Amino acid sequence: MLALTMRRLRKSWVAYIFILPNLIVFLTFGIFPLVWSFFMSFNRWSMTKDPVFIGMDNYTALFSDEVFVRSLKNTAEYTVLYVGLGVIFSLCLALLLNTLVRGRGVFTLIYYLPVVTSVIVIALIWKVLFASRNGIVNFYLDKIGIQGPGWLIDPSIALITIALMMIWKGAGYNMLLFLAGLQGISQEFYEAASIDGANYWQSLRHITIPLLRPTTLFVVIIATIGSFQVFTPAYVLTQGGPYYATTTLVYFIYQQAFEFFQLGYGSAAAYVLFVIILIIALIQRRLLGWNEEVY
Amino acid sequence: MASTTELAKTATVVERRRISIGSIISKVVIWFLLLLIAFIMLLPFYLMVSQSFRQGLVILTTPIEWIPSNLGFANYQVLFSKSLLPRWFFNSSFVTISVTILETLTGSMAGYAFARKDFPGRDVIFWMFMAMLMVPGQVTLIPNFLILRQLDWINTYQGLILPLSTSVFSTFLMRQYMKSIPRDYDDAAFIDGANDFTIFFRVLMPLCQPAIAVLATLSFINSWNDFLYPLIVTQRDEMRTLQVALATSLTQQTEAGVQFAATTFTFLPTAIIFLALQRYVVRGVALSGVKG
Numbered sequence: 001m002l003a004l005t006m007r008r009l010r011k012s013w014v015a016y017i018f019i020l021p022n023l024i025v026f027l028t029f030g031i032f033p034l035v036w037s038f039f040m041s042f043n044r045w046s047m048t049k050d051p052v053f054i055g056m057d058n059y060t061a062l063f064s065d066e067v068f069v070r071s072l073k074n075t076a077e078y079t080v081l082y083v084g085l086g087v088i089f090s091l092c093l094a095l096l097l098n099t100l101v102r103g104r105g106v107f108t109l110i111y112y113l114p115v116v117t118s119v120i121v122i123a124l125i126w127k128v129l130f131a132s133r134n135g136i137v138n139f140y141l142d143k144i145g146i147q148g149p150g151w152l153i154d155p156s157i158a159l160i161t162i163a164l165m166m167i168w169k170g171a172g173y174n175m176l177l178f179l180a181g182l183q184g185i186s187q188e189f190y191e192a193a194s195i196d197g198a199n200y201w202q203s204l205r206h207i208t209i210p211l212l213r214p215t216t217l218f219v220v221i222i223a224t225i226g227s228f229q230v231f232t233p234a235y236v237l238t239q240g241g242p243y244y245a246t247t248t249l250v251y252f253i254y255q256q257a258f259e260f261f262q263l264g265y266g267s268a269a270a271y272v273l274f275v276i277i278l279i280i281a282l283i284q285r286r287l288l289g290w291n292e293e294v295y
Numbered sequence: 296m297a298s299t300t301e302l303a304k305t306a307t308v309v310e311r312r313r314i315s316i317g318s319i320i321s322k323v324v325i326w327f328l329l330l331l332i333a334f335i336m337l338l339p340f341y342l343m344v345s346q347s348f349r350q351g352l353v354i355l356t357t358p359i360e361w362i363p364s365n366l367g368f369a370n371y372q373v374l375f376s377k378s379l380l381p382r383w384f385f386n387s388s389f390v391t392i393s394v395t396i397l398e399t400l401t402g403s404m405a406g407y408a409f410a411r412k413d414f415p416g417r418d419v420i421f422w423m424f425m426a427m428l429m430v431p432g433q434v435t436l437i438p439n440f441l442i443l444r445q446l447d448w449i450n451t452y453q454g455l456i457l458p459l460s461t462s463v464f465s466t467f468l469m470r471q472y473m474k475s476i477p478r479d480y481d482d483a484a485f486i487d488g489a490n491d492f493t494i495f496f497r498v499l500m501p502l503c504q505p506a507i508a509v510l511a512t513l514s515f516i517n518s519w520n521d522f523l524y525p526l527i528v529t530q531r532d533e534m535r536t537l538q539v540a541l542a543t544s545l546t547q548q549t550e551a552g553v554q555f556a557a558t559t560f561t562f563l564p565t566a567i568i569f570l571a572l573q574r575y576v577v578r579g580v581a582l583s584g585v586k587g
Contacts, residue, residue: 005415014491015412019420021401025461030427033438040438093332096325109573110333113340116569116576118520120541121558125339128551136342136359168335176580200321229431232522236542250433250523257437258527270434281429 041268047261058268068269070244071252074159078248079227081163082170087219089167090174091212095204097175098182108179111172119169119232126165127152127237152238155245162233162246170226174219181215182208221284225277249273343562347371347555370556379532379540380557386455387537388564390525391518393456398514399507402465407495409466410473411481421470424463432524440527450534455525459518465510468582472506473499509582512568512575519565537561 041058045051062068093111097104114122129136130151138148151161189207198206209216231250234240240247240255247255253273257266342359347370349363374380408414409421439458440449448454476499484498500507525536532544538561545557569576 008413008415012412012414015408015414015417018404018408018412018491018495021397022405022424022461022463022466023420025401025458026424026427026463029439029442029458030430030435031423033435033442034430036438036441037434096329099325100329107329107333108577109570110336112573112576113566113569114336116516116520116565117340117562118522118538118565120522120538121343121562122339124541124554124558125343129339129342139359172336173580176577180581225431229433231433232542235526253433253436254523257440263437263441267437270437273431274434277431278429 037267037270040264041271043264045262045264047263051264054264058265059272061265062268062272067244067247068252071247071249074245074247075228075230075249078159078163078230079224081160082166082227083220083223085163086167086170087174087216087223090171090219091178091216093171093175094178094182095208098179108172108176111175113172114169115172117169119166120236122165122169123233123236126161130161153242155242158238158242158245162230162237165233166227166230170223174223177219177222178212178215181212184215185211217284217287221280221287224280228273228277228280340562343555344559346552347559349552370550370552371560373550373553374556374560378557379535379544380537380560382533383535383537383540384560386452386534387519387561389452390455390536391515393452394459394518395511395514397456397460398462398465399511401461402510403469403500403503403507404495405461405466406469406471406473407491407499409470411478411499412491424466427463428467436523436527443528448528450529450531452534454528455534455536459521459524462514465514468506468510469503472503476502505578508572509575509579512572513579515568516565516576519568 040051042053042055043051044054044058097107100107130138132138132148132150132153135148135151137151141148149157152158185208189211190203193203193207229250230248231254234246234248234251235254238246240251249269250273253266253269256262256269345361345363346359348366348368349360350365350367350369409417443449443454443458446454448457480498480502481494484494489498520538521536522538522542525539526542529535529539532540535544537557541557541561545554
């Protein structure tokens, strides 16, 4: 057993050189911080003083912290909006685009442009578009007689505005995933169905949607995991306000650690995020099977 | 009295025409919807670019001038002369190019080791790497900041680049791709006396060009658009990247036109890279599907 290992080692020790950079960064900026963060979450630690072990207190404090609970609700609400509206919108786009033979490339290009653009750039444009008083959207709404809402300053709407913006931004990406899935469905199904006299909507319901299930699941999971990590729009557009209406989970973590310097508390919140995402990822694994991942 | 064949022909003609009208209508509707959505997708970009070229102080009164009347480069001149934009652009470029090269290189090297070599611990290490994919970046954010502080890497280029110089995703992609390349190439080179490094650099890497193209493109775009991490690492204005500067230094500018000029300028490299390398971007989407 040892001899075998020694032989493997002698033959391929070079491999360690090849993985060395990865290993170093992985250990230094991956594993070590991950573990450290775990232990940090059980301490009270503001940067000026030494850490003090307080056991589970951070975690219990989190769940009685109004802002934290609000951030969980906000993030969940945002996720439901993004995944619910956004995924359906992208699916419709994919179905529409799938019918085209020519011109598909140009439309894909246009729809994907917001995807490759940074969130900050988009947020700054959105700020102008959706300003309440001089905003362009409200100006045109006013012209057709609708009183435009305070998109980013009304606490009950601000989160929705951000969700709409991110849906706009991400539509192209999800659409591409759906297109890939659609192209994996064999034409024979549709031919057989049309021989039996099925119209478009029937084919859609009985062939496309069921066969698209793995793709849909994948898109939903990816979108969900991504949504839970939303930060930049909250930071750039509304700073978590108004009245914590757009404080997301990651924004809460950022504030606690980098504005209030509560490192232990922030780490605890980060681990809550970790657990949530882990659960989602495990659900995905269960639903899609292990095979999809590595081999 | 028309013959049966003539009746049949008329019937098919009528039937064909009915189908035609239905499918024409649906085609029109589809194109209309697609064009409408394309318009919605492009409008904000047009707004940004067009207003960035508008001069004069009172920029954003409504009704908005969709075609600005007073065109010129004034906003850009202000940006270049009065703000740190050139420095920010250099920072973003330097960091992004470095990260792209390093990520691709280290990912390929590790991919080679995992795909081609059999060494003790290979599978364990690989699975650990893959497990890391499930950890959201925000969990390691706080300790990473502290580590950087310890190393005195805050507000430095190495702090911006080195922790991001490897990517588990890149490693995974390259491993998968290399596995699909027949070992015959390796063996032939080995017989000719090549060592691992030669095989890697002169045989496999050229063969992996498609995968490398995808990887580099994705890396570039992600690094250019990165926000939270550079936000934490840079506190001094002159070390900031474009994205962070837009959100911090620049919002104090009340001049909307100048802001738009800045965002246009930040947006431009991604747009160019995207237009030039779109097939790699699109392929990247499909590949990230493999990742699950």
